[in-house]
Amino acid sequence: MSKETTSDLAKAIHASLQERKFLLVLDDVWTTEALSTITSALPVHNERGRALVTTRNQNIFNRIKHYERYDLPQRLRFLTNDEGWRLLQFKVFGKDGQCPPQLQWLGRRISERCEGIPMLLLMIAGILMDYVSKAKTSVAIVKSWIELSQSLEMYTPGGSDLFRSVLELSYDRMCDELRDCFLYLGVFPEDYEIPAWTLTRLWISEGFVRPRQGQSLEERAHENLIDLIDRNLVIVDKLKSNGDVKTCRIHDTVHDFCKAESEGKEHLFQVLRKNGDGTFIKPSQNNQHRRICIHSNVLEFFSTEPIFPLGLTQLVLLKYVVLSSDFKVLPEAISRLSNMMTLVIHTSSRTLAIKADIWSSMAQLRDLRTNASITLHKNPAADENQGGQHLQTLANISPGDCTLDLFERAHHLKKLGIRGILATMNFGNLRVLNELENLKLLNDDIHDIMSPLSLPPPDKFPPKLRSLTLSATFLGWEQMSVIGMLENLEVLKLKDNAFVGRCWEVGPGGFRSLEVLHIGYTNIVSWEASDNDFPKLKCLMLRNCEELESLPQVLADVPCLETMVLHRLSRTAVASARKIQQQILQNRGDCGGGGRGIKLSIFPPYE
DSSP, X not given: OOHHHHHHHHHHHHHHHTTSOEEEEEEEEOOHHHHHHHHTTSOSSOXXXXXXXXXXXXXXXXXXXXXXXXXXXXXXXXXXXXXXXXXXXXXXXXXXXXXXXXXXXXXXXXXXXXXXXXXXXXXXXXXXXXXXXXXXXXXXXHHHHHHHHHHHTTSOTTOXXXXXXXXXXXXXXXXXXXXXXXXXXXXXXXXXXXXXXXXXXXHHHTTOSOOBTTBOHHHXXXXXXXXXXXXXXXXXXXXXXXXXXXXXXXXXHHHHHHHHHHHXXXXXXXXXXXXXXXXXXXXXXXXXOSOEEEOSOTHHHHTTOSSOOGGGGGXXXXXXXXXXXOOOEEOGGGGGOTTOOEEEEEESXXXXXXXXXXXXXXXXXXXXXXXXXXXXXXXXXXXXXXXOTTOOEEEEEOGGGOOHHHHHHTTTOSEEEEEEXXXXXXXXXXXXXXXXXXXXXXXXXXXXXXXXXXXXXXXXXXXXOOEEEEESOOEEGGGHHHHHTOTTOOEEEEESSSEEXXXXXXXXXXXXSOOEEEEESOOXXXXXXXXXXXXXXXXXXXXXXXXXXXXXXXXXXXTTOOEEEEESOOHHHHHHHHHHHHHHHHHHHHTTSTTOOOEEEEESOOO
């Protein structure tokens, strides 16, 4: 970021926070320069604002300690032996679980060796969980715990060698497939927020994920990610609305381990670093690494090019490609990339013409994603039998290309996005997608009232559909009854006037499986529901529904409701949400539910 841009941003932040109440959290600050840059933008005389800084850098700690603008810094203490044991026991046996008596003394002994360091305790918990889940007898569990305890006795408490020892113990208990997936995390920059979708597709493209009967490669890759999370080696950063992992990251100690192992004896990859003059160090001629990793801003090279870089098509072994520019055409030459498995195109154009043959020449393709509306110049012929069988994700395709031949060819699709003039689409063709779980419909024709859009009957939707997103479809609320009858639908997102009208009356017993409901930008005023609606709803998000007067009070009786997020709603709607929250707290407290409450987020925060 340029100095001019930084200065403008600092001024904008200062102006925005001048009169507002705020809490700013600066986590893991490493340099005094970064601290000064950020804090200089904060208003000095705003007594309603606070900034919380965490750091592992002693210089920053000393600076804060002697600077009158900051409160006296606090050193976080390590956990006591009892606290460490409680944490270890909780992670291994769960919230309500209890450590068996024969393991109590061993567990305490192991936890004490961690010297109250939470990260060590979490990594050890991952190893112990693995022992418990895989051991066939209680004797085997005790034996494995004794061996672990003895291994920890060999290292200096709190030393870096102890950290590495614990990582090696966890690493040694992985299968070869999981080891490759784990070490591959080192290719990302330190402290990088890793999208789960990107990570699992890279694992697949690299050939790390082995196929298993009855399981797709994507399902197997997701299973590996969850395994690493359960071992406390990967940290969940953000969750999707349905609870799935959206982004993750790894601790810098884990990152160092992955890089050291990969660049050392495993020869999995090598990270090329920059010289002082900004050029990259060349790999040695006797380089045995199978992958070269360059951390650079490729947008500096590709974003200046108005057309597709044809030189890329010479790299015929490519399996994973992501490009960003203003592409309008994907040339036929890309058909040479016959090994391609994942292709993602970010473009400023609303349409993308694909002249490449993705059916025969790119038969290994599993994921094709772009934000534009795809027009295929080569649709599958009915008498062809090759290609499309592996396709899992196709987004966003134009309505005109949603033919029966295409869907019968790509019948294993799990995710489908359709963008364009939706009124011209034959929705009946979707019925052949028996494995489709996620469907997104984006209507680009928001002003044509001559061809109004209507939803097909419920039996025309894919039978396994779990997630549905509608955007700018301008449907009447009466058509919501169709969606309410989709038996397996768990996530419903209505964005940018997906539905319009003053009143939504939910039909009796609708949305039997729905867990997440997101409504954004609509002119709804009245929302009425009955006692039997939304029996499994967990999360409700309402954004920019500024005319909505109130939420249905029957939501207080939904047993699973955990979260309500309100963004720019009327004061009366916010008041009704608070009333629902209070009723839920009362109901669950009186029914012996352990006081399990509900999270209510409101913006702006009305006083």
